[in-house]
Amino acid sequence: MMIRRALALALLLLAAAPMAGCPSNFCLLTVNGRCEVSTCGAGQAFSDRQQRCVCEANRLPVGGACLTSVEAKQYCGKGAFWGARGCEPIQCRQGDIVDLETEMCVPKAQVDQQAGVGPGKTLACAQGTVLVVSQGQGSCVPVDQSCTRDEFFDPATRVCAKLPVCPTGAVFDQAARGCVQVSQQPAQNDNRTTVDVAQWARSTYGVDGGLGAPGLCGPLARKPLTFGVMPGGSVRLVVSLAMSFPGGLSDGAVVQATTTIEASGQPATARGAQEAQSTADGLMSSLRVQKAHTTAPQLSMSVKCLIVNAEPPQTVPTTGGA
Secondary structure, X not given: OHHHHHHHHHHHHHHHOOOOOOEOOOEEEEEOOEEEEEOOOOOEEEEOOOOEXXXXXXXXXXXXXXXXXXXXXXXXXXXXXXXXXXXXXOOOOOOEXXXXXXXXXXXHHHHHHHOOOOOOEEEEOOOOEEEEEEOOEEEEEEHHHOOOOOEXXXXXXXXXXXXXXXXXXXXXXXXXXXXXEOEEOOOOOXXXXXXXXXXXXXXXXXXXXXXXXXXXXXXXXXXXXXXXXXXXXXXXXXXXXXXXXXXXXXXXXXEEEEEXXXXXXXEOOHHHHHHHHHHHHHHHHHXXXXXXXXXXXXXXXXXXXXXXXXXOOEEEEHHHOO
């Protein structure tokens, strides 16, 4: 009875005196050592042991939010899934390779045959590049373009490394080289947090006018042929992002990506533009599920992504191939 009265009193106080700038990850009422009322956001619960908000048991910590398994898969993008290590490439049985466009495992021999490779030989890429397949066609891309959405290329080790997992309400910022807080409790009593969308966009998409974040540019760079970049060629894209948050809420957040070639100002290929739109929208999913207030009703920015198609795949004997 006393617990119910304390809880009712706390809720009445919250309704009568909304919090102004109260931080997220905060317990408002503790009863018998257990947090009963907190500022945790959607899909989160306050951990009495860790003394902060954590994802509920059926949610996954992704991009500062707590996503369902379906939402996490969407966040990882084509050719990947959410596994024990976060976003992981789809694994195929030996002798097969995943097609990034269809997300299906296809026989490597089929890709070889389509490229005109004869019996007893196979396609392989030079050191420092990896073979990627999209719509049945193979390309060699630099290793630093092969990272999944939650990875970055570590120049010291020359491999893709996982980004640090940030606490709920925070995202990893490449420029700051650390986790930055993007949400706080609003001065309202609807139990929605408020997200600093400018900071969220900088961390998620990249610095306005500068290089795009790995989560945005990486998926595009793995598909050079989609952007019409032939072997031995490269192109720098300008991805302009127009974001809107109807009603000042993240639930219905919309992002419109317009992609052009920096050198010519011409639009990217139709398939390339679609890929950029899909990638930007997939990243936005981690903001929508937070069901938060936003610090601005709309936001615009542009970032640049380098797309490199290395030398054509080499033909090597099957016994010595990739």
